[in-house]
Amino acid sequence: MRAFVIDGPRSGRVAEVDPPTPGPGQVVVDVTRVGLCGTDVELFAGTMVYLQSGDQRAPMVPGHEWVGRVAQIGPGVTTVEPGRRVTGDTMLGCLRCDRCRNGRHHVCDDRFEIGIRGNWPGALAEQLLVPATALRELPGSVDDAAAALVEPGGCAWRAVEAAGVGPGNTACVYGPGTLGLLTLHFLVARGVAVDVVGLDATSLELATMMGANAVHRAGSQPNTRYDAVIDTSTGADVPGTALRHVTPSGRLVLVGVAETPSVVDLRQVVIGDIKVIGILAASAGLDATIREFSTRQIPTDLLVGATVALDQVADVLAGKRPAHAGPGPKIQVDPRQGDQ
Incomplete structure (x- = not known):
C-alpha cells in the first residue's frame, strides 16, 4: 500500500509499504480522510519533543486525525464489523497499569500514540492498524471532513x-x-x-x-x-x-x-x-465531540482549507499552502487520491 514516510528532518516521501495484518483484538481500517496537524509539522521538521526523548524515531508514518471504514478484523474482535465507518483514539495505553484501569490511558507511561509515539504507524496511508478498543463508530450525519476533525x-x-x-x-x-x-x-x-x-x-x-x-x-x-x-x-x-x-x-x-x-x-x-x-489528548472527549458534531453542524467549510493527495503532504508540512486552498486552517488528505 502507499504511505507517507518521514525519513528524517524535512525529508518525506510517498512509499510502497507492507499493508497491516490485524492481530488479536485489532482491526485494519481503509483510511478515507486524514487531517494534517501541527504535531505532524514538528515530526517532519525534526523538532517534536518525542524525537529528542527517543519515544519516536525515523522512519515513521505520521497522521492521527482520521476517519475510515473497517476492512478486516482480527481474532476475538466482536465489537465492530467490516464496513463500519469509524474514527479512533490516538492514545493506546498498556491497559494493565493503574492509570489505564482508572480511565487515564492517555497518560500511561507505556502508551503508543498513533502516528506520534512508539512508532505505531499513523493514518497517512491507505490502511491503518488500530486496536478495536480504540474505535468510535460514526453516525451518517458526521461526514468525512467533520469526522477527521473529531480528534x-x-x-x-x-x-x-x-x-x-x-x-x-x-x-x-x-x-x-x-x-x-x-x-x-x-x-x-x-x-x-x-x-x-x-x-x-x-x-x-x-x-x-x-x-x-x-x-x-x-x-x-x-x-x-x-x-x-x-x-x-x-x-x-x-x-x-x-x-x-x-x-x-x-x-x-x-x-x-x-x-x-x-x-x-x-x-x-x-x-x-x-x-x-x-490538557493532553482527546481521549475523554471523543464521544462527546461525536455527539456534538452530529447534533450541531460543524462549519467544515470555514475550518478545512483544502483536501490533497499523499503526494502533496511533504509540501504542506514544509509550509507550502495548496494553491487552491480556501481560508480554513486545516488541510486534510485523501490517501486514495493519486493511487498508482
Missing part, C-alpha cells in the same frame, strides 16, 4: 469542560488555528461570550464568522479579564500573557505546546486564586 475536537471539548464556563460567563481563546476555532465553536454553543486573540488577520476573520464576540491582534488586546482563558497557540510567551487576563478565581487552560519552555510568574496564580489546567 482535535475532542481536545477542544476537554479544554472547554476544564474552563468550567457557561451562559453569562466570558472567555478568551489564544490562537485561532483549528484547535482554537473548535474551542470557540464549543464555547459559543454553551452561551459564552468569547474573545479571540491571534496573529493572522484571516484566522481572526474566521473567528468572527464563527461567533466570536471580539477579535484582537496579539499584543494589542485590551486589558480585559475573563472568567476563563484557553491557550491553544504554540507561542512560548502566551501562557504568561494569558495568565494576566484571567479574573481572580478564574481558570487558565493550556492546550497548545510551544517548542521552547514558557516563563510564567506563578505568584499571580496564588495571589489570584487561579486554577491552571493542562
